[in-house]
Amino acid sequence: MKRLIFFCTLLIIGFGVSAQSKHKHTSSADNQHLTKEITESAETRTYTESGVEKLGEMHKYLHGDADTLSSSDYMMSINRVNDKLNSIRDSATLGFEVVGMGRRIDEIANDISIIRNNVRGRSSLINVKNLYLYQSFASNLNEENDRVEARVAKIFHRVNDANLYLKTILSDSVFHVLYDDSRLRNTYDLKLVRIDRKWERADSTTRANIDTLNAMKVKIADNSVNLSNMLNLMDIRLDRANKQLFGPEVNCLWQKAQKDTIGNSSKSVISMLGSEKKAIIYYFSQTSGRRAIVLFLGILLFIWLFLKRKLIKTLREPGNQFGFLNLKYLNSYPVLSLLVVLMCLMPFFDAYAPTSYIAIEFLLLLAVTSVIFFKKGNLIFRFNWLILTGLLIADTVTYLLIEPTFVSRVWLLAIQVCIIVFSYLFYKKLPKDIPYYKWIKRAAKTGIMLSGLGVICNFSGRFSLSGIFGLASIFAVTQAVVLPVFIETLIEIILLQLQSSRMKKGFNKPFDSSIIVEKIKKPLTIIAVMLWLIMLTSNLNIYHSFASSTVELLTTTRTIGNISFRLVSVLWFFLIIWTAHILQRLISFLFGETGVDAEDTTPVSKKQHSRLLITRLLVLVGGYLLAIAASGLPVDKLTIVLGALGIGIGMGLQNVVNNFVSGIILIFDGSLQIGDEIEVSGQAGKVKEIGLRASTLSTADGADVIIPNGNILSQNIVNWTFSNDQKRVMVWFSLKGKELDANIVNETINDTIRNIPNVILQKKPVIIYTRVTPETCSITVRFWSTITNADSVKSEAMLQLSSAFAARKIEFE
Secondary structure: OHHHHHHHHHHHHHHHHHHHHHHHHHHHHHHHHHHHHHHHHHHHHHHHHHHHHHHHHHHHHHHOOOOOOOHHHHHHHHHHHHHHHHHHHHHHOOOHHHHHHHHHHHHHHHHHHHHHHHHOOOOOOOOHHHHHHHHHHHHHHHHHHHHHHHHHHHHHHHHHHHHHHHOOHHHOHHHHHHHHOHHHHHHOHHHHHHHHHHHHHHHHHHHHHHHHHHHHHHHHHHHHHHHHHHHHHHHHHHHHHHHHHOOOOOOOOOOOOOOOOOOOHHHHHHHHHHHHHHHHHHHHHHOHHHHHHHHHHHHHHHHHHHHOHHHHHHHHOOOOOOHHHOOOOOOOOHHHHHHHHHHHOHHHOOOOOOHHHHHHHHHHHHHHHHHHHHHHOOHHHHHHHHHHHHHHHHHHHHHHHOOOOHHHHHHHHHHHHHHHHHHHHHHHOOOOOOOOHHHHHHHHHHHHHHHHHHHHHHHOOOHHHHHHHHHHHHHHHHHHHHHHHHHHHHHHHHHHHHHHHHHHOOOOOOOOHHHHHHHHHHHHHHHHHHHHHHHHHHHOOOHHHHHHHHHHHHHOEEEEOOEEEEHHHHHHHHHHHHHHHHHHHHHHHHHOOOOOHHHHHOHHHHHHHHHHHHHHHHHHHHHHHHHHHHHOOOHHHHHHHHHHHHHHHHHOOHHHHHHHHHHHHHHHHOOOOOOOEEEEOOEEEEEEEEOOOEEEEEOOOOOEEEEEHHHHHHOOOEEOOOOOOEEEEEEEEEEEOOOOOHHHHHHHHHHHHHOOOOEOOOOOOEEEEEEEOOOEEEEEEEEEEEOOOHHHHHHHHHHHHHHHHHHOOOEEO
């Protein structure tokens, strides 16, 4: 029993120990796991707390914290805000340009009102030309209004961007901390007050300027609408007027006249005069710039005349040395001639001018020209000119003031018939040998044709069209008579200036003025024809269409293959090259050349020749470069042209380029000069001209030999005057006598040679005995003279030696 109890006790104790051991092992594992979790949690908590701490520091740095920012950070923030405000102030400021644009906008509005008032109630049939005038001004105003609008829009965007930027500059985080902290605000109080005031001023300025620009934009929009409506109205009226112009206004002249529907004639005349006055006043106010250009040209011309007054006074003296200039106007009527030049140029500036304005201007021109004609022309010419002037006045007054009644139509018909008759008689009685006869004849035929059309239109009831043709016809004839005075006066101005420049450089010898006249007469005639065409088309009321079509024709881009060009560029290209060639020829007269062969032998011509050739070369090269620039040819296309030119040179232009380069070498080398006596290519003579391609040699026989420069440079040249103009002369002769004393012979030869003119005495003659016998001897004498006198000196030497030995009874052979 005791053993059973002990055994049970042992079992219980064993079970307890086992259970305790297992529990102990489990608790140990749990404790290790728990310890790991606690450790990891502590590490995580440590890392998280460190990250939060760093993020907090970054937040403080980015968003500002009074504890982390220093005084330098606050000052930098204040300076940043201040600089931004200054930039905004500069961007938002409106300068004097805006003030000027505002005034110009108001002026455009005022001009629109004036044009509207002048156009309102006008008779479009009679005043087609004035409608074109107002249309031209309205188009110019519309273009200017568009330019102002674009400029105002650009300024508005700039000011508006400044205003938007102004609202963002105070978002600076550091500046917020500074502004929100009362302690810091008190520290930087003075600077913050200034920033605050500057911000308020910038804000008020930008708002005010935006309002100003908006008001300007409204005015510009109003001007744009008004101009658009006005231009549309003018287009409608012009279309209607042009259609009515070619339709019958009244019955045919042989039919019964219609009742007068126009009203009181005097009131109509007053109304027309008032309309023309308004048109002239407005035209004059809008073309002040053109008047300034004409005034400037006039001042330049009269200053030139004042500076040349002494030379012109000399020209008036009888038997003066300047008769070779062949002046007709400047020497007798210098002031009137310059006035004619100025007034003839006016069609370039007044093509759109009202008819009354052009008539007044042209009558002044005729008055000035009449004074010249009445002092120079013959009696028949004066009478015909006076009749033509009277017809012009009568036709102009009729066109401007008279209404299409039966009496006025008969009056206009009579005027136009007189224009036809007197225009025909005028050019028929002109001598055919006078200058510009063909020009005046063609203009007279044109006037007769236009007057004939005017007569036909008058008969068929187209009174206004008849007046237009009649006015254009008489203007065409009278202007054609005046324009030769314009051309001749400009030629005389160039000749007189050239002579004055030559005299300043010491070249007083006459020059061939016909060469200059021939070179410059053609371009001046082209200018005169352009003036005549402008006046003709203006009087026919087709100048607007003619000019627009011409401009479109010249400025339209055309394409051939890959090359695009405009005709105006091509025209400029050839015009500049033509001008350069004229200048390089005329500029030689400034260096002493005269165009006369005898002049080329003077030392002055030889001295200036190198400079002349270099100047001519520069003028040509500069002209070609300027022509290429004016042509607008792109560089890539230019390389193609140069490549093609290189191929052409390689295939067939070698000689041309060789001669050109050789000419340049001769110019700069100086081995040849004008007047040199040379021998080259089997030819001997005097160098007359050295050109870029060839040189001209004048032989003793009077022939001019043209030698390519390449041949000259590639051959040996004998230049008798390279270093001096001396040439050795040799004479051969024989003497016979019973007693020939060498001392007597030498003395006779030396005395004779010494007394011959043009012999250089500094070099003594050399006497050589080539054969000697008791009674005969052959002698060669060498002495020196100038190249130009060598032959004459040789001849004179033979004559005088023969006489000298004959006096000593010695035979001379």
